[in-house]
Amino acid sequence: MKSKELLLQIVEHLDxxxxxxxxxxxxxxxxxxxxxxxxxxxxxxSLPAPRHIAGGKKPEGFRMQENTANLLSRLISLIYRxxxxxxxxxxxxxxxxxxxxxxxxxxxxxxxxxxxxxLILKNVMAKTSGAEVVKRLLKKGLIMQFDDExxxxxxxxxxxxxxxxxxxxxxxxMHIASEIITGNLSISEQETLxxxxxxxxxxxxxxxxxxxxxxxxxxxxxVRKDSH
Numbered sequence: 001m002k003s004k005e006l007l008l009q010i011v012e013h014l015d016x017x018x019x020x021x022x023x024x025x026x027x028x029x030x031x032x033x034x035x036x037x038x039x040x041x042x043x044x045x046s047l048p049a050p051r052h053i054a055g056g057k058k059p060e061g062f063r064m065q066e067n068t069a070n071l072l073s074r075l076i077s078l079i080y081r082x083x084x085x086x087x088x089x090x091x092x093x094x095x096x097x098x099x100x101x102x103x104x105x106x107x108x109x110x111x112x113x114x115x116x117x118x119l120i121l122k123n124v125m126a127k128t129s130g131a132e133v134v135k136r137l138l139k140k141g142l143i144m145q146f147d148d149e150x151x152x153x154x155x156x157x158x159x160x161x162x163x164x165x166x167x168x169x170x171x172x173x174m175h176i177a178s179e180i181i182t183g184n185l186s187i188s189e190q191e192t193l194x195x196x197x198x199x200x201x202x203x204x205x206x207x208x209x210x211x212x213x214x215x216x217x218x219x220x221x222x223v224r225k226d227s228h
Contacts, residue, residue, distance in 0.1 A: 037192045
């Protein structure tokens with residue numbers, strides 16, 4: 001292949017990359033290379049044999065369809081459970097009880113303040129569950145709340161010095177947990193996976209913000225409409 005033909009292919013891939021990743025306000029060469037690796041990875045590369053969870057029995061009256069979407073859904077769920085166990089261990093000596101409490105403080109560290117609703121939505125939680133997390137953090141003195149001067153009906157929350165001190169204590173152990181979670185993936189594999197998961201998370205965040213109160217069938221229609 002000559003350089004001109006190769007250049008034309010790269011331009012076509014770059015155009016497809018931009019169309020498929022509108023959630024990226026800006027991107028780097030590394031992002032594009034991760035995209036290319038995910039699109040052109042070797043099909044002959046040997047993969048580890050999947051761990052069989054289900055047995056060989058096929059229940060009568062059930063149509064159990066196995067496809068890539070089902071496999072991904074199950075694997076993401078399992079990885080989440082592993083990650084939750086590791087992060088719980090990282091928080092054992094902390095005032096933080098849950099991963100959600102850690103996540104709320106992480107977000108608040110990057111803002112002067114947020115409304116409770118904004119904080120809950122940024123952490124992709126239901127209002128009731130998120131309110132419980134906020135209540136626990138307030139009780140521990142890790143965050144504070146105050147009236148919103150622009151909207152007297154709303155209250156804002158911000159991280160306290162005690163909360164920042166607690167996060168400083170927790171960060172090293174959470175870093176260890178993160179290294180355990182990435183497991184046996186190479187740096188290149190981690191970057192490719194991070195790129196793909198960011199793309200998937202951006203899609204689901206939009207779905208969550210616009211359609212979170214809808215039934216499953218309505219969500220299916222929204223997904224189909226967005227894919228066309």
